[in-house]
Amino acid sequence: MPDPRKPFYLTTPIYYVNDAPHIGHAYTTVAADMVTRWHRQRQEPVWFLTGTDEHGQKVMRTAEANGVSPQAWADRLVEASWKPVLGVLDVRNDDFIRTTQDRHTTRVQTFIQDLHDKGEIYAGSYEGPYCVGCEEYKLPGDLVPGTGEYEGELVCALHGRPVEMLAEQNYFFKMSEYTQKLLDFYEANPTFVQPPSARNEVLAFVKQGLQDLSISRNTFDWGIPIPWDTTHVLYVWFDALLNYATAVGYGSDDPAERERFERTWPASVHLVGKDILRFHAVIWPAMLMAAGLPLPKQVFAHGWLLVGGEKMSKSKLTGIAPSQIIDHFGSDAFRYYFLRAIPFGQDGSFSWEDLSARYNAELANGFGNLASRVAAMVAKYFGGALPAAGEPGPGELALADVAAKAVADAEDAIDRMALHEVINAVWTIVEATNGYITEQAPWQVAKDPSEREGAAEREGAAERESSAGLPDAGAFRQGGRLATILVTSAEALRALAVLLNPVTPKAAAELWTLLGAQGPLGPLAEQQVSAAGVFGQLPAGTPITKGAALFPRLEDPQEPLT
């Protein structure tokens, strides 16, 4: 039975299959995974779509260079690289669309025929510089003087390579008619394009006035045929943008699929890199307006991963495969690092040194060690069973306040797509709990004879003297200070497991097991974010186990480079 509520529907770009994924692609995908996992942890219905963009000249030329058909090339790359990387990154997408699938191609034809029938498309001719890297006709202002082997030529600012002059008979979409409609829409929907820097860029671009868009090509055939003139194939971007609608049932003959589209569309967020902002924030809404379909709620453009100060890319040989990092640090550390270290929406530089330093300081020493210490103390003083807490004192109340505030701040930040702020907020619990344990010094409290079982009944200094030192496990008093400190610390860890599940799902699951929380509280996935900060959930007697370190310290962080 499908959930009748409208899902939180989030998409990543569909990636070109001309090459294998690098950490730039992985960055968008793990960000999307964190956001959708967070919404799931809120117990909302969620739909998370990713996939591959397989038509166009870029893919066709790569296939030709490798001596295979574009379809065979795409099949190979999708199966060998693009699908497996999702597992490597620990990503839980609900669907994976390929633009060569029938469900996409037939529905795209329905869309384009509809636009044609509505008088939104006309035949014309176009001549201009085309960048195959961008799959886009360029405006004169988009080109820059080349350097090195391209000295004296004008090149694409993004790819640094010469453009090609194309002159073609094409079909055109009357995009110029949407200039004012789009400006009105942006005005009425101030959060449609985010962050503000992206919004400003889009506003400035559209205010110059839009040109009609060439949407077909007839010099090659690797694309979706135009239904009323099969000598043309559809422009790859028109085809690609439609994936967001076709994947959830747009244009299907099947009533169940049509119902799914009604229920799922419009998308809540299209998450993209800033390189493809205009396609998503200008062309796509104009296409939807022309078809009379609802517009997505938001296009969020994040910044670029830079390596050596430049946008990381395979074509410039700065590409790093996700597995180069994950084989050494693990998928949790990969996700945590990129989502916390780079303010989401801004550019950020990747460096092995920064990654190693954060891994050891924050994940191994800050978080992992906290879990190990608490588990070890419950084992040592209470035989591995969580004791009953006593009345909370000021230290306990302060820590519970930190947790409650962290939840509120993280919830606010996720709705603004400030992913780094979400993690910063959650991390206040890690820091405050480490501080609380240092301050409360449970190992000192354990030396206090009044903490021992039966202490109230015992009499005489001599007896107290004789049993000083470390009593046997299980000999400590339920409801005492030591018990209260450890229960409070375990409650902080419980909150962390829930709140970090979207970011570091493997460590969160291990922590849930370590805390023995499944028995009394049920599966981690079913815990509500909003209740995570409320202390007092783990009952006395919950078995706490000393597991392996969540994030073992790495002694040789440079290893992957050698």
Ligand code: ME8
């Ligand atoms: O543009 N830093 O596909 P693509 C951050 N098929 N993100 C990066 C990045 C970097 N250095 N490099 C790539 C396409 N990305 C089209 C999309 S959607 C209807 C069609 C990420 O394979 C970022 O999300 O070139 C960027 O927008 C996307 O990969 C481009 O992937």
